[in-house]
Amino acid sequence: MNLEKVVKQKKVVLATDAPFWEGKMGSHQRILAIVKELKNHCSLKIFFFGTIGLQRRIQIQEVGLENMVVSYKDFDQHLNPEEAGLPKLSSFANVQGLKKRRHNAFTQHLLSILLWLNQM
Secondary structure (H helix, E strand, O other), X not given: OOHHHHHHOOEEEEEEOOXXXXXXXXXXXXXXXXHHXXXXXXEEEEXXXXXXXXXXXXXXXXXXXXXOEEEEEOOOOOOOOOOOOOOOOOOHHHOHHHHXXXXXXXXXXXXXHHHHHHHO
């Protein structure tokens, strides 16, 4: 892939609370299939509403999504939010990880993803 093509790619964020890379449920497998197809057509980041510990990082790497999955809770589970430098109460709109980059699309629901893919 050449640099110009990478720069011109659309940037897409998928937000989910489902650890779909585990593939334990049918819905997880469907999300994983969609994500694998999406990453071939855009610059994809997956924003996970949960903690990503060592075991999850290994699982994410095993399914080929290394460096694509981010979380606002990338900290050791024994730390409370204040010790980890996170606000005590936060809302979705104020999540710092989403403020860092401007994305061309932000998808929060699986149905929205399917509708969006249908338009590609």
